[in-house]
Amino acid sequence: MSGVILTLNAGSSSLKFAVFDDTGPSASPILGGKITSIGRDPAFAGRDASGRALDAGAFGALDLSMDHEDMIARLLPWLDTHHGDRPLQVVGHRVVHGGQRHDGPTRITDDVLAELDALAPLAPLHQPHNLAAIRAVALWQPDLPQIACFDTSFHRSQDRLAQLFALPRALSDEGILRYGFHGLSYDYISGVLPAHLGEKANGRVIVAHLGNGSSMCAMQGRKSVATTMGFTALDGLMMGRRSGTIDPGVILYLMQAKGMTASDIEDLLYRQSGLAGVSGISNNMQVLLESNASPAREAIELYCYRAASALAGLVPAIGGLDALVFTAGIGENAPVIRQKICDHLGWLGITLDPQANARNEVSISAPDAPVQVLALPTNEEAVVARACRDFVA
Structure with missing residues (x-):
């Protein structure tokens, strides 16, 4: 049976x-x-x-x-x-x-x-x-x-340089490296790309996993080449409650001048920052989009600016860009956020079709745009189930 x-x-x-x-x-x-x-x-x-x-x-x-x-x-x-x-x-x-x-x-x-x-x-x-x-x-x-x-496994295909911090070699050898996260989501998207992009699926693709936790992954040959998260899931993009990338000097200042402990700073950066911290209202993007408060608008604009900046920073790792994929809760369901991010990236050849984007269609790029843009649902559970089927077999 x-x-x-x-x-x-x-x-x-x-x-x-x-x-x-x-x-x-x-x-x-x-x-x-x-x-x-x-x-x-x-x-x-x-x-x-x-x-x-x-x-x-x-x-x-x-x-x-x-x-x-x-x-x-x-x-x-x-x-x-x-x-x-x-x-x-x-x-x-x-x-x-x-x-x-x-x-x-x-x-x-x-x-x-x-x-x-x-x-x-x-x-x-x-x-x-x-x-x-x-x-x-x-x-x-x-x-x-x-x-x-x-979630880290998908990124083990990266070159050593993409995984290194500019720290003493002994610390790198101990395992203080850039690991990357959201790998199950990226694994699923990489598997469905050929159905949507054809041969371009194996080209230069950036996937933006945007949700309460957010990151991006630059792929070539449908394998991870570079990603925005690093040693922990705190790095990279601004998130719902997480700060994303921050000047390490800020942490030293908080410890030395403000007397904050490591536990205090952990709570600040993981739970009190991001959209929730900047807006002072909510970590929920939908709540902020529905708000008329200026701090909510500022949080949204900062989120989109930081996301566009991070995306541009991944392009050198893959030598250009053939396609961009939005996924996860915000990426799949927030046309305004996709548009705001892409508005910063026209110089890369990214142009959206406003109507297709508003309707949450799969292909949302303008017909003549050199970079194809998709909005695809992810399915981490399907990736886990596949691994379990392989075990049963």
């Missing part, structure tokens, strides 16, 4: 899940959903293969005292009663940081888990929750195989 695959993506305040067939290449789950606002006002939403909403009441009451482990302990038995009589074969997890050693999906063992624990300070908003999900599954079914799929 064929079985099913469960994928889990534990974020800082959310838990996404999907159940897939363990055979066949379908990227569509037979069951899926998410728990949002964990620790604040948790809510469950599920859907079946047809997209029909499942009864949230049957999942049971949630309260703000429940953490990720509690949610997973509730979710796993509930899933057992909803995916039919086929056995669960394997659980796949999105894990943000895999370090230097992991360049592909890895089966979880005690040694691997300890290794990933040591990387938690490099992704404090995500790694602890990713690993909590793994431990919760192991507690529920100790013998069930679990696979980790890493």
Whole structure:
């Protein structure tokens, strides 16, 4: 009897899940959903293969005292009663940081888990929750195989120069390098590019993953050549609550002149900055777009200017630009943001078709523009499911 695959993506305040067939290449789950606002006002939403909403009441009451482990302990038995009589074969997890050693999906063992624990300070908003999900599954079914799929793996194809900081060699040798993130998203987009770009898919492409966490990746031959995130998921673009790239001297000043501790600065840069910090209103781009407040407009303009500047900085790594792809929550659904970013980049040959962009069409570049621009949905869960199918096979 064929079985099913469960994928889990534990974020800082959310838990996404999907159940897939363990055979066949379908990227569509037979069951899926998410728990949002964990620790604040948790809510469950599920859907079946047809997209029909499942009864949230049957999942049971949630309260703000429940953490990720509690949610997973509730979710796993509930899933057992909803995916039919086929056995669960394997659980796949999105894990943000895999370090230097992991360049592909890895089966979880005690040694691997300890290794990933040591990387938690490099992704404090995500790694602890990713690993909590793994431990919760192991507690529920100790013998069930679990696979980790890493956001850093996709970028291991980069040249050494793209990974180096200008630091003493001994520190680089210890592993203080540019790792890059959002690799599962980039992996998925790289796989669907030929269907949309033809031969150009293997050319010079920049993918902009724009969401609450944002980054960009320059690809050639559909492999990562350079990316905006570095040692941690704090680097690069301005994000929902993260500052993105900042002068290191600012950090020294905050410590020396303001008396801030490392913990204070971590909280400032990871949770109080970005769109939320600049606007003083929200980290949600849609909320800011609907606001008439001048700080909201300034936050939006800064986000778009920083994104365009970062994109231009990636072009030398691939020697030009054939196509630009927007993806993730903002990239897929915010025409105004795509337009504002591209308005800074006309000199690169990037020109949008305003009507196509406003309609959120797949191809949104002007017909005669030398650089083709796309807006594509990403699917990280499908990448994890594919890795699990390979394991089952």
